[in-house]
Amino acid sequence: GAGVSQSPSNKVTEKGKDVELRCDPISGHTALYWYRQSLGQGLEFLIYFQGNSAPDKSGLPSDRFSAERTGGSVSTLTIQRTQQEDSAVYLCASSVSVGNTEAFFGQGTRLTVV
Amino acid sequence: GENVEQHPSTLSVQEGDSAVIKCTYSDSASNYFPWYKQELGKRPQLIIDIRSNVGEKKDQRIAVTLNKTAKHFSLHITETQPEDSAVYFCAASGVFQKLVFGTGTRLLVSP
Numbered sequence: 548g549a550g551v552s553q554s555p556s557n558k559v560t561e562k563g564k565d566v567e568l569r570c571d572p573i574s575g576h577t578a579l580y581w582y583r584q585s586l587g588q589g590l591e592f593l594i595y596f597q598g599n600s601a602p603d604k605s606g607l608p609s610d611r612f613s614a615e616r617t618g619g620s621v622s623t624l625t626i627q628r629t630q631q632e633d634s635a636v637y638l639c640a641s642s643v644s645v646g647n648t649e650a651f652f653g654q655g656t657r658l659t660v661v
Numbered sequence: 662g663e664n665v666e667q668h669p670s671t672l673s674v675q676e677g678d679s680a681v682i683k684c685t686y687s688d689s690a691s692n693y694f695p696w697y698k699q700e701l702g703k704r705p706q707l708i709i710d711i712r713s714n715v716g717e718k719k720d721q722r723i724a725v726t727l728n729k730t731a732k733h734f735s736l737h738i739t740e741t742q743p744e745d746s747a748v749y750f751c752a753a754s755g756v757f758q759k760l761v762f763g764t765g766t767r768l769l770v771s772p
Contacts, residue, residue: 580760590705590750590762603759605662638704646756647693647712652704 549573551653553639559659560629568624568656572641579622580640580650581614590638596622597645629660663688665753667763674741675771682766684751685733691753694727694734695760699748708749709736741770 552571560566572579581593592606596616607613611629616622626633636657640650664687674680686694695710711718711725711734718725722741727734738745751763 582762589764592759592761595759597757606759640760642760644757646754646758646760649695649707649710650760652706654704 551639551641551651553637553653553656555656556654557657557659559661562631562660563628565625565627566629566658568626568637568639568658570622570624570639570641570653572620572622572639573651574620576641576643576651577619578642578645578648578650579616580642580645581622581624582638582640583635584638584655585635593624593637595645626658629658631660634658634660663691663753663755663758663761665751665761665763667751667766669766670764671767671769673769673771676741676743678741680736680738680741680745680768680770682736682749682751682768683733684735684753684763685731686753686761687732688753688755688758689729689732690755691758692756693754694725695752696723696725696736697750697752697762699750699765701747705750738768741768743770743772746770 577598580595583591596602611627614624636655638655639653642648642650692713697705698708699705724737754760
């Protein structure tokens with residue numbers, strides 16, 4: 548079956564613009580994570596969704612960042628008023644449930660803010 | 662919340678040597694410890710994981726050990742090959758807890 552799919556693969560935007568990043572998880576996976584990876588750096592947790600539970604937003608770096616997950620499937624990460632420091636690869640992952648099961652990653656969206 | 666520390670940040674070995682990467686975690690409730698490999702420009706992929714009810718797990722040239730008392734776990738790669746060169750991430754989580762990653766180890770295997 549299909550893996551985790553993210554779009555777009557690359558996004559170049561001007562400082563101050565809003566961007567939306569999309570993630571299609573593996574069908575049937577109830578958990579969905581967003582991570583950020585700056586160049587040569589680690590995986591910074593942003594947010595996760597688990598079924599119908601309230602999302603864990605504890606990793607969102609500022610109120611310019613938000614995410615939603617509609618119908619328990621597709622998720623959108625929105626960054627408002629982008630800044631140069633937002634430039635990074637944004638990775639989405641899904642798993643059968645949050646916590647102690649394998650997380651499958653998408654290929655990521657490379658965001659460049661100019 | 663959970664905090665995972667990983668060492669070393671870089672590791673250079675000769676082909677055929679063994680490589681060991683170590684991680685510590687803070688939350689005693691964590692019970693799942695996966696290891697991911699990320700090749701340059703690629704997505705992270707699971708290579709092995711271990712749960713808290715076992716102390717060691719092997720899969721061909723890779724093995725992971727877990728010491729719950731000390732809250733640390735390690736990745737062992739034997740007979741390293743150039744294609745093992747990548748960044749390796751450890752992680753920890755518990756039931757209904759987010760997956761928290763270490764800072765990564767860049768492994769370079771020289772022929």
